[in-house]
Amino acid sequence: MSDSVKVFAPGSVSNVGCGFDILGFAIDGVGDEMIITKNDQNKIIIQTVKDYEDLPTDPKKNVAGVAIQALLDDLESDQGFDVEIIKNIKPGSGIGSSAASAAGAVVAVNELLGKPYTRMQLVDFAMKGEEVASGDVHADNVAPATLGGFCLIRGYNPLDVIHIQPPADLWCVVIHPQIEIKTKEAREILSPQIPLKKAIRQWGNVAGLMAGLYTADYDLIGRSLEDHIVEPQRKVLIPEFDELKLSVMEAGALGCSISGSGPSVFALAKGKESADVIAAAMDTVYKRTDLDYKIYVSKVSEGGVKIL
Amino acid sequence: MSDSVKVFAPGSVSNVGCGFDILGFAIDGVGDEMIITKNDQNKIIIQTVKDYEDLPTDPKKNVAGVAIQALLDDLESDQGFDVEIIKNIKPGSGIGSSAASAAGAVVAVNELLGKPYTRMQLVDFAMKGEEVASGDVHADNVAPATLGGFCLIRGYNPLDVIHIQPPADLWCVVIHPQIEIKTKEAREILSPQIPLKKAIRQWGNVAGLMAGLYTADYDLIGRSLEDHIVEPQRKVLIPEFDELKLSVMEAGALGCSISGSGPSVFALAKGKESADVIAAAMDTVYKRTDLDYKIYVSKVSEGGVKIL
Structure with missing residues (x-):
């Protein structure tokens, strides 16, 4: 068994329009890289690389550290690990930055320990890591980052994750305006009561949306994405949201909504060609602003965290 | 082409626990029989047989008459029909009595006219019939009665019906206490605002539930049926509901909830043997009361209205 492993931990889109707090999918086009190596010091040593040095390196506060510790506690192991995180997803992006690190960490450590757990079992540990970052128990980013594809989080206590293989030709375009929206703030904006009719x-x-995913009915996926509850309340936090959405829909997107709690916005497309047209439409809208932004065109991830 | 046709129009369970106002399935075990015959009088003549002679026979007020007229209007036809309805489902039962008549009528007439419409197209006409009975546009009974299986009504304007083939071994038990609950009253009991968390x-x-249906995962179907919104508010309308539910769950039901707006209660089961045990448990609870009731054990219908 090797003493060191390198993994790619994908970003992810949670909520997915109508599926607030219960759905997410992973994307291959952007993610963290992590190199995890066994050490002889019986402790977890975290090092983050590239731009985001202000992320905590204390293993009790770092999502990767907490996730690994949860796994080790369950296994009653005191193995130590050096964890190097090359972050490519900016924290607070709305595309599962902390979830990627948590998922990558537990998949890598599980690999180094001879795979005592299934990927599905790892979601639970990754979720504990995610909890440190967001202050709340959520699996709608960590589950897809760990397992790939779409994940439905039917419920918690006990955690009930259903994995859905994405239709073969489903592509995703994400624009990430380089501003930060705090998840807490994005939550507080939501009305705690909603009309039954909505x-x-x-x-x-x-x-x-579920029917569309299971039957690979792209049009049904598209017309089901519409979110009547959260998007109308949160879109004010995202510069040019209405124009962006209008443009990508005119460019042929199946649907478009906020990724996670924003500021990223995602669109789904059938095929790479359509996704590229949508990306260009996003670019046209945003280059008129003075905001920095990044656009990712990517297939929906099939396998989640990859061992490199 | 024959001048007369006899059909079986199945009952149906709408709402299906968590799927309030969007989901329904048809059941083979109980339904109306209808004999529809072409006449030369350019008008629709309705005759109802058995017990429920107080149903309107004016074709403009009878669900079957209105549904047939909607079809004929679309076809620009003035063909007349004699419609004999042998009702086996008591109106106000919560198992789609009016929907059965509407669905049976349009399928029979379509047959006699050489099938100008698909079953999916017929749902729209049947829905217009149903509207007369309930005063509201709803397809969650007429769609499954017409098409069979489970039907998701994703939305109206335009009507968006998704048909889902039921898992092969999915059985249903329905108990129909012979009391009447008005749909209007059952609607008024519902709070117009609900907590976002629920x-x-x-x-x-x-x-x-959708994932369970598509993957034939019976346990997932069961644990997904739970309704946190409507059932807690409506169950007070149904005698012995809590005891009934407790008993059928102990008897091995996958799940149990109110059928439509009640008073009928349904349970889902894997296999006939399990369904029979559940039916016996229902019987035990209800025979202690002084209420009349009927219990139906039935496979989920695969095809909807049957030409006999």
Whole structure:
């Protein structure tokens, strides 16, 4: 068994329009790289590389450290690890930055220990890491980052994750305006009560999205993505959201909404060609602003964290 | 082409626990029989047989008459029909009595006219019939009665019906206490606002139910059926609901909830043997009451209205 492993930990889009707090999918086009190596010091030593040196390196505060410790506690192991995180996803992006690190860490450590856990079991540990970053228990980024594809988080206590293989030709375009939206703030903007009538439309769409994914019905996926509850409240946090959405829909997107709690915005497309046209439309809207931004064109990830 | 046709129009369970107002399935075990015959009088003549002679026979007020007229208007036809309805589902049962008549009528007439419409197209006409009975546009009973299996009504305007083939071994038990609950009253009992947190659990369950149906995962179907919103508010309308539910769950039901707006209660089961045990448990609870009731054990219908 090797003493060191390098992994690619994908970014992820949670909420997915109508599926607020229950759905997410992983994307191959952007993610962290991590190199994890066994050490003889019985402790976890974290080192982050590239731009985001202000991320905590204390293993009790770093998502990767906490996730690894949760795994080791369950295994009753005191093995130590050096963890090098090459972050390519800016924290606070809305595309699962902390989830990527948590997922990558547990998959890598599991590999180095001879795979005592299945990927599905690893989600639980990764979720504990994610909890440190967001202050809340959520699996809608860590589950897809760990498992790939779409993940439904039906419920917690016990955690109930359903993995859905994405349709073969489903592509995603994400624009990440380089501003930060705090998840906490994005949560506080939401009304705690919603009209039953809107909720019915929402769960009709959630059901339609599931049907579309299982039957590879791209049009159904598209018309089901519409979010009548969260997007209308949160879009004010994202510069040029309405124009962006209008443009990508005119460019042929299946659907478009906020990624996670923003500021990233995602669109789904059938095929790479369509995704490229959508990316160009996003670029046209945003280059008129004075904001920095990045655009990622990517297939929906099939396998989650990759061992490199 | 024959001048007369006899059809079986199945009952149906709408809402299906978590899927309030968007989901329904048809059941083979109970339904109306209808005999429809072409006449030369350019008008629709309705005759209902058995017990429920107080149903309107004016074709403009009878669901079957209105549904047929909607079809004929679309076809620009003035063909007349004699419609004999042998009702086996008591109106106000919560198992789609009016929907059965509407669905049976349009399927039969379509057959007699050489099938100008697909079953999916017929749903729209049947829905217009249903509207007369309930005063509201709803397809969550007429769609499954017409098409069979499970039907998701993702939205209206335009009507978006997704048909889902039921898992092969999915059985249903329905108990119909012979009391009447008016749909209007059952609607008025519902709070127009709901907590976002409960709505999230609900659409997680809706998504889980869809995943369970598509992958024939009976346990997932079961644990997803739970309704946190409507059932807690409506169950007070149904005698012995809590005891009934407890008993059928102990008897091995996958899940249990109110059928439509009640008073019928349904349970899902894997296999006939399990369904029979559940039916016996329902019987035990209800025979202690002084209420009349009927219990139906039935496979989920695969094809909807049957030409006999």
